[in-house]
Amino acid sequence: MTEDELDDELSKPTAELIDAFKRIDGDILVLGVGGKMGPTLAQLAVKASIAAGKSRRVTGVARFTDPGVRQSLEAKGIATIACDLLDHAAVSALPDAPNVIFMAGRKFGTSGDQAATWATNAYLPGLVANRYRSSRIVAFSTGNVYPLVSIQGDGPREEDATGPVGEYAQATLARERVFEYFSQRHGTPIAIVRLNYAIEPRYGVLRDIADHVFAGRPLDLTMGYANVIWQRDANAIALRLLEHCATPPLVLNVTGRPAQSVREIALMFGRRFGRDPVLFDVERGTALLSNAERCEQLFGVAPVSLGEMVDRVAAWVAGGGRSLNRPTHFDRRDGAF
DSSP states (O other), rough: OOHHHHHHTTTTTHHHHHHHHOOOOOOOOEEETTTSSHHHHHHOOOOOOOOHTTOOEEEEEEOOOHHHHHHHHHHHOOOEEOTTTTTTEEEEEEOOSSSEEEEEOOOOOGGOOHHHHHHHIHHHHHHHHHHTTEEEEEEEGGGGGGEEEEETTTOOOOOOOOOSHHHHHHHHHHHHHHHHHHHHHHHOOOOEEOOOOETTTBBBBHHHHHHHHHHHHHHTSSSOOEEEEEEEHHHHHHHGGGTTSSSSSSEEESSSSSOHHHHHHHHHHHHTTTTTOOSSSSOEEEEEOOOOOHHHEEEEEOOSHHHHHHHHHHHHHHOOOOOOOOOOOOTSSSSOO
């Protein structure tokens, strides 16, 4: 499979998303489109709009430090705007849009530049929420806002207490609170996506585990469990959430369930690669987990199973498929990224 074919697969709309897009009117603005999930989300929005018979403009906004990303998006029918979202004047000059997907954020590099992380994750959302006070906003967050919890349970629900570990997670919780404030102040309908972890062959928890097993590198088991969801499925849910934005914001854990054993995933890759994983340490009694029961009630069970995800990632890695070279560091228990 080529990368174009992979992107096509990751942006293939579900029947449920197409039905939702028949009911959702107006253009879509994707802020922070240049990240790991943004390009395929924007492509998914274009394809679902066409399939739904809707004439709508999908615009992706980012700094576009890699010009190739911008060129690729425009070739696939997505309008683009280069913009530093930390620039108040630049944000004010962005076009109106009734539907906004907020994907801007900073995680990696936090330990070396905490101030930039807080500015991106807490100040920037205020600029956007104020600018788009009359729009529907779906804002990406993270399951890292929860504390480590017992692996014996299903993980925190949306109404459970947060307890972010480390400055990245703290700043992301601040992002949520800022959106909540502006939602209440202006009556802006918002949905907050607490995501962990989105999977595709070039990036994600499964890619990290596969790389360790394929290369024979020792894999740390101390963070012994994780929730995972196929990236297309996570993006489809985010777009369908445009129908569920509310004041105060709807908060939703978006992931697969149950949590999966890192040890068992490594063994699955080992069988596919024909080699024994090198495992060290033992699983602790706690992990970063999320309970996705509410998500399943709203949108159904994510259609791509763990076995299918492992198969797709294993085939990509064994075939020499490109990595984004951005390890998730899902195994960090101290919240330092």
